[in-house]
Amino acid sequence: MTVSTKLQFSFVKRTLDFRFEAGTSRGVLTTRQVFWIKVLDPKCPEVIGWGEAAPLVKLSPDHRKDFEEILRKTLDSLSGICFELKEKSILEQLRVLIPFELPSIRFGLETALLDLSWGGKKRLFPNRFYDVQEGISINGLIWMGGRDFMLEQIDQKLKDRFDCIKMKIGAIDFEQEIELLSYIRSRFSKDQITLRVDANGAFALENAPEKLERLADLDIHSIEQPIRAGDWEAMRKLCQATPLPIALDEELIGVTEKETLLDAIQPQHIILKPTLLGGILETKEWVKLAEERNIGWWMTSALESNIGLNAISQLASALKTTIPQGLGTGKLYNNNLDSPLEIKAGKIFYNPEMDWEDPV
Incomplete structure (x- = not known):
């Protein structure tokens, strides 16, 4: 049309x-x-x-x-x-x-x-996720909570054959979080299970370097937003000295001067949430600028329903991502919209044999 x-x-x-x-x-x-x-x-x-x-x-x-x-x-x-x-x-x-x-x-x-x-068929542009049902690797997300709740989630993700696990940290005692991460690492090497953590800005600037050292000892792949967004100079220094890669997340929200931010902070990775960044065109521009600077990136849903998750999955596929994305939020809700999206063995798939529920 x-x-x-x-x-x-x-x-x-x-x-x-x-x-x-x-x-x-x-x-x-x-x-x-x-x-x-x-x-x-x-x-x-x-x-x-x-x-x-x-x-x-x-x-x-x-x-x-x-x-x-x-x-x-x-x-x-x-x-x-x-x-x-x-x-x-x-x-x-x-x-x-x-x-x-x-x-x-x-x-x-x-x-x-x-x-x-494209005719109202939930296809947004050419992409292998929709067109040939190519699965996208995703991380298994461990939500904040008490130690037992987080441990239960970890065991379930391992049982579900995720080979990339992301744990939100900053809610309970840091030593307990280290213990939970150590539990995974004692059973699986970094070549078997990729571990990511997301601090959501919870670290204080004065103790962030020490905590990064502790996490690096566990072969953590990356940490998202270790300190609160907004202090570009502090984040730049942290990225320069960090023993493990840092990924910017909240730091990108509301930013129009993309090049200025990337050049000022020089992060190892950026996290892209189209809902928060202004949509598909803005996200594509972040990807282009990051790749020109050899900055890694991956996409993450921001707790959307399956309509938003489908869109972000197709965008990630169209941009030819090769590493696990943060697209495992479809099972969070009791009353999500029924859809062809399904997760199997650490990947999200579009199954055309399943129908979309009418959004009413």
Whole structure:
């Protein structure tokens, strides 16, 4: 579908219920609000494109009390605008129309319009994940919580044959976290199991170097955001002296001067969450700039439902990722949208024999 046309936009709201209390450094999550954006051409109403706008509590630039009202006004404002339904045109037009300060809305609209452009089949662009059902390696995520809860998760991920495990740290005593990581490492070498940790900025600047040394002793692959975002000079010094690779995460949110940040801090890796960074076009630019500087990257979902997770998985595949991604959040909810996404042996797959639930 390439004709420039006026479209109809609307949304469906759902509150997702976590299967457990999801502990983060910003508190415990039990529910998650998502807004599924629906777009169609009135001349062909049976073909529908779906996207997801889901700002993350206390982290997304567009997480605000009046988000639903802002979303409604934004969609209403698009009803009289003509869109050329080609990938480049869609992404560039939405960059102009949707402010950078509304990243999850821009991402949801990008996804919905790209879906519509391919006939409303949940395919966004050519990619091997969707087209030939090529699996994407993902990390098994260990959520914060008590020692026994975290140990239970570790055992389950190992049983499920994940070869990359990511553990959120900073919630319990650091010695207990070291003990849990040591439990994995005592059973599996770094060649058998890749270990990542995510501090979500929990380390104090004065003791961060010592903690990085302790983690390096366990052959940790990388640590995400060891100190709080915003102090570029401190993060640069940490990246220069670190005994294990550092990946920037929250540090990227709200940043428009991508090159300036990467050149100032010179991290070993960056973590890309399209919902938080302003969508698909912004994410592609981060990837391009990182690769030009030999900075590693991988993509991570930001607790989206399966509509957002499908979009991020296809984007990661289209960008030809070769290392485990953070795309294992589809089973977090009791009432997620049924979808063809499934996880087997540490990989996420698109199974075309499974149907999408109608988002109503």
